[in-house]
Amino acid sequence: MDYVTQIIDPPPSRTRLLLDGVRALRKPALDGAPPLPTQRLVRSAVELSPAGIAAYGRACGFRREQGVPLSYPHVLAFPLHLMLLTRPSFPYPASGMVHLANRIRQHQRLHEGQALRLEVYCERWVAHPKGQALSIATRAYGAGALVWESDSLYLRREVENPVGELWDDALPLQEEGLLRTQRWVLPADLGRRFARVSGDFNPIHTSLIGAKIFGFRRAIAHGMWTLGRALAAGQPPGGLAVAEAHCDFKLPIFLPGQVALWSHPLSGPRRAFEVRNVAGDKPHMRGLFIWKENLA
């Protein structure tokens, strides 16, 4: 697939993204298979700024000694995701795209102050049992080398005869041996707080009315917040070199609320986890966190 590379500089403003989002609320009915967008959006040097990391860390519960959070580069690239999804050429309304899963791989230690080249593009359509899914690739390069990457799966529900390979990457159920290890109290303004550090101002996360318009009874937590919070609970002190985090988003978490983290004790640097409701019988997220033992 040939991509058209487009350098994005300066980054899109919040207003611009909101306007694009409103404009992308409706899309003409699609005739036949959806075309894969061909833009590759690039920001050539985005700094892993100490202030940005600190704000993100506060929102998700990372501690300073944990270094650059594994999930942090994702929020730097998120505005580019939105730009792709709100393009006129994108076949579905952006607001109806549900973040289903995310796979993050880090190949090298990241440092505060380091500049990353970020590339975001639609990689492939995926046929999902619930509709048409799309994998958006995020690639981060440091000094020419791929240092960090993320694949995000978004779903447009109720599309018949979806195109692409079948989605068969769901994380296996590992309920055996999972223990409740933490409980999180999520305040009502959590969505707004995470929006400020992630740039994801989707009204389903930031306002009650916004959530109701889109069919939720209350505002819901960002999936990427939930992932960040879970990684913060498990990321060892001293920062990560080579690591992976996989997660499948399940039921939404309503705000304010409480949820519990369940994880596998004694599983060392390969840790399955679930975020569940307080009763512990419904999953909000299922994940796997792997890191290579690294002594900096």
Added chain:
Amino acid sequence: MSDYSFNPAPTRRVAIIGGNRIPFARSNTVYADESNQDLLVAALQGLVDRYNLHGQRLGEFAAGAVIKHSRDFNLARESLLSTTLSPETPAYDVQQACGTGLEAALLVANKIALGQIEVGIAGGADTTSDAPIGINESLRHVLLAANRGKGLGDKLKALLKARPAMLFKPLLPRNGEPRTGLSMGEHCEEMARRWQIKRLAQDELTLTSHQRLDAAYKRGFFDDLISPHRGLARDNNLRADTSLEKLAGLAPAYDREHGTLTAGNATPLTDGASVVLLASEAWAAAHGWPVLAYLRTGETAAVNFVDGSEGLLMAPAYAVPRMLKREGLSFADFDFFEIHEAFAAQVLCTLKAWEDPDYCRERLGLEAPLGAIDRAKMNVNGGSLGCGHPFAATGGRQLAALAKAIHERGGGRGLISICAAGGLGITAIVEK
């Protein structure tokens, strides 16, 4: 020869002369208006009166509280100044969660053993009635920013960020682990599940704790260990008339559906204070006080509870075998076991762990399990389930009661074990 100069005298035995505590009171009852300092002063003055220490300059007073106001930075010293001890007695604060009282005693004992001091007092106090309530965290940041501001303009600008709602959302002390967000009860519920501790076994242990405490009061065991305070002569958590039926009627407190921990078989929030008088044998002889027992040694352990690989309150399970190995002792060498009952379930988990061959091998590195503890030797004069648990005061209570029990018996050996927040475990051996 190096020029290293820390050159202690040969170590000496540390004598436990006696202890004093005030009756423990359930939170927001008799001591509702008393501060940590009020409680600690009452316990300390009682000891001074009992052992006629008026005007004496002692080696030191080490004590602490777990839930503290920021103004209590020098709690031990300030308390000492309110007693009739010589104001020339130095003091310092100790804090190791629920291990505070016992850790303070180990610190004082070590100085006596090394010949640095002849006599000292260790103790602790806690109140959850007079709890420190902080101002709203956002408001605190606003006020600090205003304080940093240069000039009135800067200060006002910073203060403009204050919102009325901040006044109504104060920062309350939490009875939960900072790193997990789970309360201690929830952690213990998890342990009970892991070790399959039955509700009935927990209630039975609770009943025994109340009954033995009541019996100890009735035979006058506490007459020279407790000073009445504020009209209270006995721990007001004690339910001499409780029964298995009554305990069975209580609803689970932490997990309403599947839980086994209740308000009965868990210690309530409690207010109280305790102190223990420790000295060299020479000091005891010079002042004519009999030695109740000797504080032989202590061991502290910590476990990784954060990732769930070990239960929050399981550290004593690790501390005890390490200490026994170091001292060349086994359970058979003990006549008393003074196990702090934060929750009946936590005691039973620990006992079960010591009997479990797999656990003892894999976790504790032991070839053979430590074995069972004879329940007739455990908490013979009642435990925390009966009398309550003012966090920092529990160690002093146990140490004095155990020393007296050994003295009454005419000799013997006892083990103290305390679990504490943060995955800590503090243990000690007392003997004569």
